[in-house]
Amino acid sequence: MSGRKKKPKGFRLDLLVCAGTGCVSNRSFIVKDALEKEIVKRGLQDEVRVIATGCQGFCERGPIVIAQPDEIFYQRVTEKDVPYLVEEHLIKGRPAKKLMYVPEKEAIPIPRMSDIGFFKHQRLIVLRNRGRLDPENIEEYIAFDGYEALQKVLTSMTPEQVIEEIKKSGLRGRGGAGFLTGLKWELCRAAEGHPKYIICNGDEGDPGAFMDRSVLEADPHSVIEGMLIGAYAIGAQKGFIYVRKEYPLAVKRVQHALKQASEYGLLGEDILGTGFNFFIEVVQGAGAFVCGEETALMAAIEGRVGRPRTRPPYPVEKGLWGKPTNINNVETWANVPIIILRGADWFSSIGTENSKGTKIFSLVGKINNTGLVEVPMGITLRQIIYDIGGGIPYNKKFKAVQTGGPSGGCIPEKYLDLPIDYESLTEVGSMMGSGGMIVMDEDTCMVDVARYFLNFTQQESCGKCVPCRLGTKQMVEILNRIVDGNGKDGDLELLESIGQNVKLASLCGLGQTAPNPVLTTIKYFKEEYIAHINEKKCPALVCKALISYVIDPELCTGCVACAKNCPTMAITGEPKKVYKIDQSKCIKCGICLSVCPPKFGAVKKVTPAI
Amino acid sequence: MISITINGKEFSAKKGETVLDVCRREGIYIPTLCYQEDLTPYGGCRLCIVEVEGMPRPMTACTLPVQEGMVIQTDTPRLKELRRFTLELILSEHPYSCLVCEKKTDCASYMECIEKEAITFGCKYCSANGNCELQKLVEEFGIKEIPYQFKYRNIPVEDYDPFFERDYNLCILCGRCVRACAELRCAYVIDFHHRGPRTLVGTAFNLSHIDANCQFCGACVDACPTGAMRERYNKYLGKPDKVIKTHCMLCSIGCPINAETRENKIIGTTPDGEPLCVRGRFGIAPMVNHPKRVTVPLLNKNGQLVEISWDDALDIASNILKEYKDRTGIIFSHDLHIETINSLSTFGEISGIENLGVEIQNVENFETLCLAKTGKKIAIIAVNFDLIQDFSVFLLRIKRALNEKPVVILVDPIKTKSAEIVDLYLRPEPGKEIEVLDILLSEDNPCETGGIKKEEIVTARKLLARREVCLLYNPYNVNINGLNSQVKCYPIFGILNFPILNSGKLSSAEDIFENDGIECLYLIGTGIPPMKKYKKVIVQNCFLPDFDFDLFLPAATFLEVDGSFIDLFGNEKKLYKVCEPPGQARADEWIIKNIIERLDFELPRKNHKYHPGRVNEKEKPDSEYPFYLIVRENTFKYRGKVLSKILTGFKRIHHDCRLWINPVDASRLKVENGKPVKVIGKDFESVVEVWITDNVPEGFLFAYHDREKGLVKNKRVRVECL
Numbered sequence A: 001m002s003g004r005k006k007k008p009k010g011f012r013l014d015l016l017v018c019a020g021t022g023c024v025s026n027r028s029f030i031v032k033d034a035l036e037k038e039i040v041k042r043g044l045q046d047e048v049r050v051i052a053t054g055c056q057g058f059c060e061r062g063p064i065v066i067a068q069p070d071e072i073f074y075q076r077v078t079e080k081d082v083p084y085l086v087e088e089h090l091i092k093g094r095p096a097k098k099l100m101y102v103p104e105k106e107a108i109p110i111p112r113m114s115d116i117g118f119f120k121h122q123r124l125i126v127l128r129n130r131g132r133l134d135p136e137n138i139e140e141y142i143a144f145d146g147y148e149a150l151q152k153v154l155t156s157m158t159p160e161q162v163i164e165e166i167k168k169s170g171l172r173g174r175g176g177a178g179f180l181t182g183l184k185w186e187l188c189r190a191a192e193g194h195p196k197y198i199i200c201n202g203d204e205g206d207p208g209a210f211m212d213r214s215v216l217e218a219d220p221h222s223v224i225e226g227m228l229i230g231a232y233a234i235g236a237q238k239g240f241i242y243v244r245k246e247y248p249l250a251v252k253r254v255q256h257a258l259k260q261a262s263e264y265g266l267l268g269e270d271i272l273g274t275g276f277n278f279f280i281e282v283v284q285g286a287g288a289f290v291c292g293e294e295t296a297l298m299a300a301i302e303g304r305v306g307r308p309r310t311r312p313p314y315p316v317e318k319g320l321w322g323k324p325t326n327i328n329n330v331e332t333w334a335n336v337p338i339i340i341l342r343g344a345d346w347f348s349s350i351g352t353e354n355s356k357g358t359k360i361f362s363l364v365g366k367i368n369n370t371g372l373v374e375v376p377m378g379i380t381l382r383q384i385i386y387d388i389g390g391g392i393p394y395n396k397k398f399k400a401v402q403t404g405g406p407s408g409g410c411i412p413e414k415y416l417d418l419p420i421d422y423e424s425l426t427e428v429g430s431m432m433g434s435g436g437m438i439v440m441d442e443d444t445c446m447v448d449v450a451r452y453f454l455n456f457t458q459q460e461s462c463g464k465c466v467p468c469r470l471g472t473k474q475m476v477e478i479l480n481r482i483v484d485g486n487g488k489d490g491d492l493e494l495l496e497s498i499g500q501n502v503k504l505a506s507l508c509g510l511g512q513t514a515p516n517p518v519l520t521t522i523k524y525f526k527e528e529y530i531a532h533i534n535e536k537k538c539p540a541l542v543c544k545a546l547i548s549y550v551i552d553p554e555l556c557t558g559c560v561a562c563a564k565n566c567p568t569m570a571i572t573g574e575p576k577k578v579y580k581i582d583q584s585k586c587i588k589c590g591i592c593l594s595v596c597p598p599k600f601g602a603v604k605k606v607t608p609a610i
Numbered sequence B: 001m002i003s004i005t006i007n008g009k010e011f012s013a014k015k016g017e018t019v020l021d022v023c024r025r026e027g028i029y030i031p032t033l034c035y036q037e038d039l040t041p042y043g044g045c046r047l048c049i050v051e052v053e054g055m056p057r058p059m060t061a062c063t064l065p066v067q068e069g070m071v072i073q074t075d076t077p078r079l080k081e082l083r084r085f086t087l088e089l090i091l092s093e094h095p096y097s098c099l100v101c102e103k104k105t106d107c108a109s110y111m112e113c114i115e116k117e118a119i120t121f122g123c124k125y126c127s128a129n130g131n132c133e134l135q136k137l138v139e140e141f142g143i144k145e146i147p148y149q150f151k152y153r154n155i156p157v158e159d160y161d162p163f164f165e166r167d168y169n170l171c172i173l174c175g176r177c178v179r180a181c182a183e184l185r186c187a188y189v190i191d192f193h194h195r196g197p198r199t200l201v202g203t204a205f206n207l208s209h210i211d212a213n214c215q216f217c218g219a220c221v222d223a224c225p226t227g228a229m230r231e232r233y234n235k236y237l238g239k240p241d242k243v244i245k246t247h248c249m250l251c252s253i254g255c256p257i258n259a260e261t262r263e264n265k266i267i268g269t270t271p272d273g274e275p276l277c278v279r280g281r282f283g284i285a286p287m288v289n290h291p292k293r294v295t296v297p298l299l300n301k302n303g304q305l306v307e308i309s310w311d312d313a314l315d316i317a318s319n320i321l322k323e324y325k326d327r328t329g330i331i332f333s334h335d336l337h338i339e340t341i342n343s344l345s346t347f348g349e350i351s352g353i354e355n356l357g358v359e360i361q362n363v364e365n366f367e368t369l370c371l372a373k374t375g376k377k378i379a380i381i382a383v384n385f386d387l388i389q390d391f392s393v394f395l396l397r398i399k400r401a402l403n404e405k406p407v408v409i410l411v412d413p414i415k416t417k418s419a420e421i422v423d424l425y426l427r428p429e430p431g432k433e434i435e436v437l438d439i440l441l442s443e444d445n446p447c448e449t450g451g452i453k454k455e456e457i458v459t460a461r462k463l464l465a466r467r468e469v470c471l472l473y474n475p476y477n478v479n480i481n482g483l484n485s486q487v488k489c490y491p492i493f494g495i496l497n498f499p500i501l502n503s504g505k506l507s508s509a510e511d512i513f514e515n516d517g518i519e520c521l522y523l524i525g526t527g528i529p530p531m532k533k534y535k536k537v538i539v540q541n542c543f544l545p546d547f548d549f550d551l552f553l554p555a556a557t558f559l560e561v562d563g564s565f566i567d568l569f570g571n572e573k574k575l576y577k578v579c580e581p582p583g584q585a586r587a588d589e590w591i592i593k594n595i596i597e598r599l600d601f602e603l604p605r606k607n608h609k610y611h612p613g614r615v616n617e618k619e620k621p622d623s624e625y626p627f628y629l630i631v632r633e634n635t636f637k638y639r640g641k642v643l644s645k646i647l648t649g650f651k652r653i654h655h656d657c658r659l660w661i662n663p664v665d666a667s668r669l670k671v672e673n674g675k676p677v678k679v680i681g682k683d684f685e686s687v688v689e690v691w692i693t694d695n696v697p698e699g700f701l702f703a704y705h706d707r708e709k710g711l712v713k714n715k716r717v718r719v720e721c722l
């Protein structure tokens, strides 16, 4: 993590307060206000500056404050901590220990950001500016070489050269399918039709994913600059940034950045005096998952219902209003300026043979450090989960990781050392998708997980084509009966065959991938399905219909905690004696288990149900 | 030319064609459900999938544009399996017992099924039985059972609209109806709602079709491959055994229709290449088969109607005509066959024609506007008429003929349904239409005129700017003679056979009614003013009139006789006999010929004068008659009979046998919606049901032309409660 490069003179210290959505919802703005007040109170306003930055990625630990130039990392800072922080760090000149990050299972705090595992193994290209500049100030972006790539392109490169450079870099789309970006641009440039359009896809409908939001919030200008370069290469005059309505901060920052860029002559007519014209409009999406699919998204921009259509014709031939249209993901666009600036060779030196550069993942689930991580392609799952993510909490065992959003596959432990790129993930039945990564531990029931994801995709299916609309519905129905203990012989085979057919016969990417969670869990965790179907057992003790709560008479001390809390009064007994659960009254809410004091641990789950 | 290989054989194709186009042309079978030739391909049913070399997954032929060198397989085992899979999925929520039930053959011959199913649906209960495209495919694939649990969606059947019903439990979401409504009709009444497994077709906010401004054109019904959308009238009448092409004669457009018959009975009419309106699509069969049709000659014997033979009827008719000779008036309606009108003219020049009475010029101009594909940008101003209700087909044809959507402005003091679909609706005070048009079309400074605000005029002028303006008007509803502006005016009205009727030889019905020398009437498709009394009245028609008569001669409809008529554009259109006239009803021509044969003399000829321009006569306000009644041409009529009077569906969509009154006037007079009132003018008195609506301005009343009720022209009246 490099410090602020061109620190304006006069300030001894910068305090960077994270203003990403995660930290803001943890009241980071109140912390910022308090810091400013405290600094004035102490008369330090000419020496110390407080800056609101974009997301730092380590949202779980928010609100985050970073003291520069020493990059001391403070976490979970509250309003009450402010006087202490100012006193220690600013007045006494020593790091405020109590606010530092202490890794799980360790006792010694780590002061420097770059020493923290979560940051140490990351490689920031797209997120290079995260947390180091004020996203609402174009000058800061410019101070970090912003719009230099644009200048270079407009003054010294032909559109063909730009396309050539992007092709050479090997950049592939970060929105899901991983199509070669340079090739897409070339096709769009060559397509007949006028005018041409470009689109930035910031729909990001995957639940739990927020990489695009984060880029738009933390560094909107890098996306705008990428689009400008793309527009020049393709020959487009008009672009759209499609952001979902649920991202008000991203919308605000992008709109603000567009306004500033126009004021600086970087957008609009005759950009930088070169005669190149380009305009960008922000379109706010109404939120369905399927609206992220490119043809549906274009329909939505045109003001129609967001439903996919068949391809070909591809958007590069017939896109918005039937004109050639190039659509790329937010992250793809944000990669463009730095590729131009540092060269295709530099970019292609990072990553694997067919997947170059970095990818941002949103790391969530049963993992110690949740948050956004940007890693080079080719890193292994193990490195992400253990080195960056800090492993699984409570000493639980790792079970699987699901990548690629709700229609990605679940990858088992045996592939933890898989170097990740587009191809390797597809090979094991999952996908890169837009970069969701959900870690699951031993307490996760894979049947239940598969059902959960499939239920999401089937609800979000646009309903246009039969295989997706009805195939996923049948699959959910079968999974429902399996977790309810009504699974039948042949259900597994039926699930598999429907799944394969839905993948083959569906119209758009949603249906073509939706069965992945089911197919991969059947492939890697078949015994769990068989236990559910044949033995009516849920080995992970999750599926309600297949488990029962019981009280171990050896361990029960008759403390009455369970009986007092049971909502259906299913637990009977006498104080100081052994209690018993009446299974016919038990609704399996699990309250008894959670109230039984850990020192007794008398309530247990058993499978199959009694 | 592009060459592609399908199933190992080479074919040439044109750029822009789809693989399905080529296969259809070359007779290569590919199953489809969501595809319909005249609609944009959809790609939703996934049945038309084909294998394309180099593509990882099958592609839908209906949406796949051909490309040089494409190598395609249409019938591999994988495709068969996927198609079968898809069909089985469709069946998992389409009540399918009819399709897979083992007793279906027995059932088809209408034998009772003794087994009781939890939810009963059987082929014989589905109106689409035998007509259903899904049924055909299931048979083709030999599907006997499906590996899934059937799920009945339990969607309430929509049976509250006239003409057709919707049971979306049968819907397979192919989207043909949605596309038909939007693409063929520009109506956008139905669309998809919700997503995922809850996806449904329907109107916005689940309104009834009436409230959603449906035109009831039936394009959606005709598009539906299943029984989800069904015409109510012929739901259980079975499949047609014969289809005969003829024309619709219910208005002056004269659309081509396919008349479907079964056992020599008309069971329905469907479009033949061009769109139809509600009259032509849903009105013809129920009207022709109507139980109230009179099928035997009737004689009025002291107030009692008795059935008589044709011989007697013709004798009586000719005796009456002999007796009254030059005191006889003959009035006929405009929608008879040319042949009938010609045979009537043997009677001499004494005929009066109902509904004629204004001067109309350059009728042929319609064609240049409507059918010539001009590159020009057009703006249409419609004055005083209901484009949607009366001439939806005409508007559609204009829209389709033009490259670019025309701007449509409606100027009409009476608010009709069209007001909601046009680009701008201006509502002048009644009688001020011409003033408003003049200011719209001039370059003078805009100012408030005839109840139209200055801003509205500015908006209208902006819409009209740089467009060629065409003024469409119904000469029966407005007199545009006073218009100062230079603008192309196109009259449009519902009268058929106009060139013959307008030849100058015939006089208007009014002349005959005003002639006190006339004591006997021979009426073919018209009524008499309510206050008038005649010594003898002969009626020749399909339905009984609302007034007293002496003799009734049952006539055939236009589906029951060969013949021809002339449409609005001056084209002669052929009519073919589709079915036999019911009972003893006979063709007009036959009746007239037989009467003439019995007359041993020629009726004397009289020359009646032709009076133009009566409709907009101004009368002085009169405290005795506080209301001004506006009367308009009713294009929902056949042979003088208002369709709403015989078919309830029409009554629900068209308030045409009602007197429209403003709510303020209504509450002052204490009249109630739907109740009859007495309308009294200087020369007539009549009882009419009221419709309270602010579609008509205060101080005015509105009604569609109805001779029998005396509602024939604009005049001052008063209203009395009964």
Ligand SMILES: Cc1cc2nc3c(=O)[nH]c(=O)nc-3n(C[C@H](O)[C@H](O)[C@H](O)COP(=O)(O)O)c2cc1C
Residues within 6 Å of the ligand: A172, A173, A174, A175, A176, A177, A178, A179, A181, A201, A202, A203, A204, A205, A206, A289, A290, A291, A292, A293, A294, A295, A327, A328, A329, A330, A332, A434, A508, A509, A510
């Ligand atoms: C169901 C579905 C949802 C999608 N959602 C997104 C999304 O939220 N953001 C995105 O960039 N791409 C999304 N995509 C991928 C887009 O269709 C498209 O491939 C992508 O925007 C192209 O940009 P890229 O080449 O930069 O990846 C989605 C695709 C499918 C099938």
Ligand code: SF4
Residues within 6 Å of the ligand: A290, A308, A309, A460, A461, A462, A463, A464, A465, A466, A468, A469, A506, A507, A508, A509, A510, A511, A512
């Ligand atoms: S695959 Fe699913 S989301 Fe895509 S078009 Fe078909 S129904 Fe809609």
Ligand code: SF4
Residues within 6 Å of the ligand: B180, B181, B182, B185, B187, B188, B189, B190, B209, B213, B214, B215, B216, B217, B218, B219, B220, B221
């Ligand atoms: S009847 Fe015509 S207007 Fe009405 S919904 Fe169907 S297609 Fe649309």
Ligand code: SF4
Residues within 6 Å of the ligand: B170, B171, B172, B173, B174, B175, B176, B177, B178, B201, B220, B223, B224, B225, B226, B228, B229
């Ligand atoms: S109602 Fe008929 S035409 Fe419309 S989507 Fe359903 S099945 Fe298709």
Ligand code: SF4
Residues within 6 Å of the ligand: B248, B249, B250, B251, B252, B253, B254, B255, B275, B276, B277, B278, B279, B280, B281, B393, B394
């Ligand atoms: S527009 Fe006229 S001719 Fe055509 S279907 Fe309607 S009534 Fe018949």
Ligand code: FES
Residues within 6 Å of the ligand: B031, B032, B033, B034, B035, B042, B043, B044, B045, B046, B047, B048, B049, B060, B061, B062, B063
């Ligand atoms: S006919 Fe091609 S997908 Fe339905």
